[in-house]
Amino acid sequence: MTPLRIDTLQGVWGSVLLPIGSDDAIDWDRLGAELDILASSELDGVYAHGTAGEFHALSDEEYERVSAMLAESCARKAMAFQIGASHPVALTTLARIRRTRELEPGAYQVVLPDWLALTEDECVAFVRGVAEAAAPTPLVLYNPPHAKTQATPALLARLLDDVPSLIGIKVAGGDDAWYESMRAPLERCAVFVPGHHLANGLARGAAGSYSNVAALSPDGAVRWYETMRSDPAAAADVERRIAEFFARHIAPLQAAGLSNPALDKFLAAVGDWADIGLRIRWPYDSAPGEAVAPARRDAHALLPELFGV
Template sequence: MAPALTSADLRGTWGTLLLSLHPDDTIDWGRTTHALDVLVAAGLDGVYVHGTAGEFHTLSEDEYDQINELVADRCAGHRIPFQIGASHMSAQTCLARVRRARAVAPSAVQVTLPDWLPLSRTEVIRFLVRIASAADPVPLVLYNPPHAKTLVAADSYAAVRREVPSLIGIKVGGGDAAWYAAMREYAGDLAIFVPGHGLATGLRHGAAGSYSNVAALSPAGAVAWQRMMVEDPEGGLDVERRIQSFLADHVDPLARQGFGNPALDKFLAHLGNWAEIGTRVRWPYDSIDESLAERLRPTVRACLPELFPAE
């Protein structure tokens, strides 16, 4: 079984499994398994699956179950915490996924809120109460990214915590100092996870960790950078500034062209060249040309040598 998680020990840098795809959009299980093995060996605080970058919204239920079994086998065998995303646009499908995710004994289950119609505060709590009951005894993490149709306001978390005590953490977009202050007031002991490229600043304001896009670029590098944040905080902030500058120059323009988060994270992984994942995302979404990442490999290594410690 995976190590149990509480809000106190849900911490650090977590990496996600990205799907390697054949030209016909079927999963290349060999390359996907190899990518998982690299994540498991990288020293990350944990591994998670079925977030946005994992293309959970494209999976058949059979594929969903097969990935769960694969991750549970690899991570539990190495005593590495792992989280299973059970998110879906439909609350009913999400509920069914939660029940099946619970069966592989993950460290936590991640869910998003239903996404066709926005939810009221009462509906958010009603949804999470039933999801928590289905997941029991596995704790919950709420994934509430900036593009969610229902964004949970900071002052809602006091009621959520009261009604859903098994909620141990939240995955959110972060904010400024005032946002962190509000979250400290209302979110209490919930573990707050912020985007990887803002982790050094987030830790200073009380964030617990990141489900990390930096780990998509370099799993081992994300671990090394997190260590630097503790041993050399100013150096960690300098790396963060350079990460954000690189993203602004080379990744944000791709987002403005319309490429989605799965395409961007696979682009980062191909740029980092730590596994043969490729940049293909599932129909109908656009994929980024692999050659662009290959041309930029010398640039990212010159800009961010700290993220490529073995080179």
């Protein structure tokens, strides 16, 4: 596909979630059906190999196959797509780019190497090297709260100065002080925030979300995004009710120690838009099946806008 630009990297993007069988193997038939649903949706794009896509648990062969299936499904439906080349090992990130260059994604998502913290100079050297390997495909830096090296506004400014092909960053967002500190980066690249905070983020200059709300309802997340532009007050009320739903059904699972992939698959099970299942790869725990039905009832009651009601 045509490489994305800062002005075209926007909106609601949905993650590929891996259907995992009881033997810990990917169910490729179910994955293909899920990809067809995502590629036929109203999403602005689809991406693979983020945290929700369990990039940290894939073999090289699985990584290539998932990437190829994503590219094929999206090509059939003219859907934009991005590929995550993230890996804690810098050389593996470069290898994953080499393995998928011919698929021509709109962008590559990458994380900073993650075992020892990096200096600013090391961060710049890494992102510059990845950009050279990926060219002409641009980069999106994924910097979650648990990353060993946090991308401060000052570091982002250096990266944007030194690496013109860095067009976006995926971060957790924050409070008023955080948005004030990010004023310059917000003007220079596409800043993506969590799906359940998108109405607030969009009003403050964010460009979009790699969305956990899309895990719950891909088309519903897009309808909500459209409401953000047409009726911000109504969109803010939806965000308030999403927070209530998360407090009831997601926060207890987080408190029990479940990981983000488990939570995203739980949201997809609640939304029931594809046969993905709750299981994530060993040794991580999956969400309990008995939690799905009550969460689904509350989701439809609290958030009818997301389900076309």
